[in-house]
Amino acid sequence: CCGDEKALEKLIREVPRNFITYGFKNSNDFQITGLTQSVDGCEFNLKNNLDNSCFKFSVPLHGEHNVLNVVASIIMSIEEGLNIKHISEALLTCKIVERRFEVISNNIFNKGITLVDDYGHHPKEIKVTLETIDTVWKHNKKIVIFQPHRYSRTKALFNDFVEILSEIDDLILLDVYPASEKIIKGFESDDLLKAANTKNNIIKADGVEDALLKLKDLVSDHSLILTQGAGNTSALAKLISQYQ
Known part of the structure; x- marks a missing residue:
């Protein structure tokens, strides 16, 4: 879940499940850093604060909100055992949902x-x-x-x-x-x-x-x-x- 959202802080404490958090804050398990945006899309680093690894990704989408959605997909893919290289290559070809920027x-x-x-x-x-x-x-x-x-x-x-x-x-x-x-x-x-x-x-x-x-x-x-x-x-x- 997005650890940047204050509304989720209480929910995380009350639900008896394991959580992986992501977002721009350094308190998250997965932290987005070095975000740059251009007319072609976004580039960013994703730091895994659980094992101190860090990977760079590019995606042809715009906006911090879309980057947050992409990171959620990246984490899910990692949890399912997909290779980082394959994830990175797939993101380069992803297409925006109609009417979402x-x-x-x-x-x-x-x-x-x-x-x-x-x-x-x-x-x-x-x-x-x-x-x-x-x-x-x-x-x-x-x-x-x-x-x-x-x-x-x-x-x-x-x-x-x-x-x-x-x-x-x-x-x-x-x-x-x-x-x-x-x-x-x-x-x-x-x-x-x-x-x-x-x-x-x-x-x-x-x-x-x-x-x-x-x-x-x-x-x-x-x-x-x-x-x-x-x-x-x-x-x-x-x-x-x-x-x-």
């Missing part, structure tokens, strides 16, 4: 614009996605198109959404994807728009087609576009991907 194109509108599509719709998921973009594409103009998912989630995490959305310089906000829920007044996209930091460029789009039109006005050469959310944003990403 999926880099769809690097030449949208024929302007060297990168398009990333991500399913995350919780404030923490949005945060780690933005952190990954800031690490790898730090010099690119970033445009985020976000669609909240469910009115109940927007209500429960309203302040968290406002906080993370206020950090985005250029944001196109779609209406809440209801997922069969009825509208909850006071917790619609317009309310997020009003509460977010007005210093940033945050605009509302009335549907996928309107979002595309507004996007065309914002992009410049070598921008990065992120479509974020669990609703119609995947359809928008497919629509944008046609312009290359």
Whole structure:
């Protein structure tokens, strides 16, 4: 289990089972060190603090969150007796799950614009996605198109959404994807728009087609576009991907 997660500390103590922990902290059994990220993916060292061995891995995925998932798979493979060399070679060919920081194109509108599509719709998921973009594409103009998912989630995490959305310089906000829920007044996209930091460029789009039109006005050469959310944003990403 991921030893970096505070919520698991109590669980580990209460469950009568043997645990192997992993993460970035040096208190873990398996510790991730020397992580570097580029447009091609991640490289990192995995130190086994149980026997002081250390191995280097490369994976064509982005983000600390994906590295944590990869390390869990590595440890499971080691426990099942797989050879480190074979594990390392297999990781070089692994493919990202669709909509999990999926880099769809690097030449949208024929302007060297990168398009990333991500399913995350919780404030923490949005945060780690933005952190990954800031690490790898730090010099690119970033445009985020976000669609909240469910009115109940927007209500429960309203302040968290406002906080993370206020950090985005250029944001196109779609209406809440209801997922069969009825509208909850006071917790619609317009309310997020009003509460977010007005210093940033945050605009509302009335549907996928309107979002595309507004996007065309914002992009410049070598921008990065992120479509974020669990609703119609995947359809928008497919629509944008046609312009290359």
